[in-house]
Amino acid sequence: MEDLEKQLAEMKSRLDTLSNKSPQNKISLIVFSGDLDKALAAFVIASGAVAMGMEAVMFFTFWGTPLLRAKGKEAGDKDPMSKMFGAMLPTGARDAKLSKMNMGGMGTAMMKSLMKKKNVASLEEFLALAEELGVRIFICEMSMDLMGFKREEMIEYEHLTYGGVAGFLAEAQESKIQLFI
Amino acid sequence: MEDLEKQLAEMKSRLDTLSNKSPQNKISLIVFSGDLDKALAAFVIASGAVAMGMEAVMFFTFWGTPLLRAKGKEAGDKDPMSKMFGAMLPTGARDAKLSKMNMGGMGTAMMKSLMKKKNVASLEEFLALAEELGVRIFICEMSMDLMGFKREEMIEYEHLTYGGVAGFLAEAQESKIQLFI
Amino acid sequence: MEDLEKQLAEMKSRLDTLSNKSPQNKISLIVFSGDLDKALAAFVIASGAVAMGMEAVMFFTFWGTPLLRAKGKEAGDKDPMSKMFGAMLPTGARDAKLSKMNMGGMGTAMMKSLMKKKNVASLEEFLALAEELGVRIFICEMSMDLMGFKREEMIEYEHLTYGGVAGFLAEAQESKIQLFI
Numbered sequence: 284m285e286d287l288e289k290q291l292a293e294m295k296s297r298l299d300t301l302s303n304k305s306p307q308n309k310i311s312l313i314v315f316s317g318d319l320d321k322a323l324a325a326f327v328i329a330s331g332a333v334a335m336g337m338e339a340v341m342f343f344t345f346w347g348t349p350l351l352r353a354k355g356k357e358a359g360d361k362d363p364m365s366k367m368f369g370a371m372l373p374t375g376a377r378d379a380k381l382s383k384m385n386m387g388g389m390g391t392a393m394m395k396s397l398m399k400k401k402n403v404a405s406l407e408e409f410l411a412l413a414e415e416l417g418v419r420i421f422i423c424e425m426s427m428d429l430m431g432f433k434r435e436e437m438i439e440y441e442h443l444t445y446g447g448v449a450g451f452l453a454e455a456q457e458s459k460i461q462l463f464i
Numbered sequence: 465m466e467d468l469e470k471q472l473a474e475m476k477s478r479l480d481t482l483s484n485k486s487p488q489n490k491i492s493l494i495v496f497s498g499d500l501d502k503a504l505a506a507f508v509i510a511s512g513a514v515a516m517g518m519e520a521v522m523f524f525t526f527w528g529t530p531l532l533r534a535k536g537k538e539a540g541d542k543d544p545m546s547k548m549f550g551a552m553l554p555t556g557a558r559d560a561k562l563s564k565m566n567m568g569g570m571g572t573a574m575m576k577s578l579m580k581k582k583n584v585a586s587l588e589e590f591l592a593l594a595e596e597l598g599v600r601i602f603i604c605e606m607s608m609d610l611m612g613f614k615r616e617e618m619i620e621y622e623h624l625t626y627g628g629v630a631g632f633l634a635e636a637q638e639s640k641i642q643l644f645i
Numbered sequence: 646m647e648d649l650e651k652q653l654a655e656m657k658s659r660l661d662t663l664s665n666k667s668p669q670n671k672i673s674l675i676v677f678s679g680d681l682d683k684a685l686a687a688f689v690i691a692s693g694a695v696a697m698g699m700e701a702v703m704f705f706t707f708w709g710t711p712l713l714r715a716k717g718k719e720a721g722d723k724d725p726m727s728k729m730f731g732a733m734l735p736t737g738a739r740d741a742k743l744s745k746m747n748m749g750g751m752g753t754a755m756m757k758s759l760m761k762k763k764n765v766a767s768l769e770e771f772l773a774l775a776e777e778l779g780v781r782i783f784i785c786e787m788s789m790d791l792m793g794f795k796r797e798e799m800i801e802y803e804h805l806t807y808g809g810v811a812g813f814l815a816e817a818q819e820s821k822i823q824l825f826i
Contacts (some may be wrong), residue, residue, distance in 0.1 A: 290653055291471055297660055298478050310633075313824070315686055317745075320526055324496055324644075327606070331629035337637075345682055346745060364759060371746060383498075383527060384552060394610070397545060401609050425689070428763050429756070448693035452672075455822045456699075460636045462494070462644040463686075463824040472652055479659055491814075501707055505677055505825075508787070512810035518818075564679075564708060565733060575791070578726060582790050641817045643675070643825040 365431020727793020
């Protein structure tokens with residue numbers, strides 16, 4: 284009898300461990316691309332996930348980072364290379380271009396006009412929606428450092444964290460779905 | 465004694481819940497890209513997964529969508545923008561091009577000839593194989609709407625569903641592996 | 646009493662099965678891209694994962710394959726197409742270029758100089774670090790075959806395996822995180 288109780292207790296503890304380990308109801312997205320089409324896909328997935336009761340976390344890294352710069356907040360004292368990157372990369376979601384068929388901006392303009400006509404939210408609107416839905420956003424510090432972006436140049440967003448790969452991995456380990464976009 | 469039985473029953477129910485929650489033997493692939501090389505990778509992975517006893521689901525979205533158009537079935541009454549998209553995007557898997565080294569089509573032709581020589585199936589053959597293997601395919605309705613594709617223009621495929629992000633997320637939540645290609 | 650013991654034994658076996666099935670502490674990365682920026686992201690994630698106590702496996706396929714060629718080890722007897730691929734694709738990680746803003750090599754050189762200045766390891770250094778950390782690397786045999794690469798042309802790496810999609814899927818099934826890069 285005592286032995287049975289001991290066995291039961293042991294199994295209970297194993298069950299507890301397993302329950303905690305099992306992937307939670309969360310999705311983690313790496314937004315590596317700065318392209319309009321891919322960023323759009325990322326936001327559609329993230330907001331769709333929240334609509335389904337999941338938690339969503341987005342990690343903006345490399346080309347995705349400049350999508351989160353704020354217009355008109357460029358920092359002054361930058362070295363020449365940072366200035367050059369700053370000028371060549373998009374400033375905010377509104378500047379994003381299609382990965383294909385951009386055709387000097389004409390394809391991107393066409394796609395944006397189509398999105399409006401078909402009632403698909405713009406990237407800026409999706410960003411505002413994500414904030415409202417409580418989607419958490421990480422900005423990769425290594426990318427910011429490489430591209431010479433400073434924190435005061437980035438957008439204001441309620442659920443924003445500056446972090447590195449460890450932050451992503453910690454979230455991803457607890458997520459049911461992880462995508463590199 | 466009674467208490468032990470009660471504990472046992474409780475643990476059994478927890479085990480059942482855990483078993484149902486644990487990721488199933490399924491893979492979900494988002495085929496966002498319309499490039500020959502990436503679509504090829506997606507089909508190699510999907511058919512490989514079925515060969516290993518897994519279930520495979522592919523979600524064709526954005527640039528991946530035109531890969532599933534059927535030749536010679538273009539709908540007539542389209543607005544000018546939809547006509548333009550229709551003309552510029554590939555019609556079916558046979559039209560897919562390499563993401564790099566396309567070189568005006570020469571690189572893609574070279575790769576296709578190499579695939580034939582090395583007995584690697586073509587994209588069209590992989591699509592037929594996928595149908596035979598029971599790979600389920602979703603086509604993204606938002607992408608079709610944006611690009612002006614109609615259902616009657618798409619391929620016939622036994623396991624085809626038209627759907628949105630909710631459809632993807634429902635499958636992905638139950639999958640062990642999810643990839644964005 | 647006997648019945649209780651039987652029930653306990655059955656639940657124990659179910660627990661064992663669940664424990665084995667539950668995703669392990671491993672990450673599987675498909676490195677499909679041969680771009681400097683994406684390969685860099687892959688190595689940052691893989692080495693970060695090991696630093697967090699995870700096991701990391703990288704699958705180099707398609708454009709990622711030539712990143713693992715060794716300099717000065719090109720095989721002699723090749724058909725014309727393999728020679729052409731051999732000449733046009735990068736030979737090793739040092740040859741990798743940015744996916745965007747390469748600008749005839751100027752953008753890539755700029756990024757490399759920035760990486761040095763900001764103390765971000767180069768791709769070659771990350772590869773050496775990965776070997777030290779015990780990151781396992783798979784090279785896709787189908788890709789090598791298509792591109793005409795031979796085993797004697799590839800780098801020496803302690804934890805190297807030549808394999809196919811089945812190898813990837815077996816690792817991915819046991820992984821908590823899987824990304825297609």
